[in-house]
Amino acid sequence: MYKGYKTHCEEANRSLASFVKYRQILNYEFNLEFFKPEKDKYHIPESHKNFTEKEKKIEFQYHREEKTSAGKKRKTTKKE
Numbered sequence: 001m002y003k004g005y006k007t008h009c010e011e012a013n014r015s016l017a018s019f020v021k022y023r024q025i026l027n028y029e030f031n032l033e034f035f036k037p038e039k040d041k042y043h044i045p046e047s048h049k050n051f052t053e054k055e056k057k058i059e060f061q062y063h064r065e066e067k068t069s070a071g072k073k074r075k076t077t078k079k080e
Contacts, residue, residue, distance in 0.1 A: 001026075 002019055009016045017025070026032040048059060 002022055005022060006016060008014075048056070051059065
């Protein structure tokens with residue numbers, strides 16, 4: 001977000017606040033915080049919490065296959 005703010009200020013010939021000041025304004029005046037999510041955290045929907053152990057294993061296996069497939073697609077896309 002800061003990069004977008006910086007670009008906007010440069011295009012509009014406005015003075016630029018430091019990253020620290022920018023972050024303080026977002027955190028305290030607008031009540032927004034920076035958050036970096038955990039990488040590849042598997043989220044279990046509420047509907048899946050009542051699954052049997054067998055259903056949970058099947059669902060997790062499907063998740064792993066989708067993750068692997070997405071990774072392969074990403075690698076082939078980068079090569080092109």
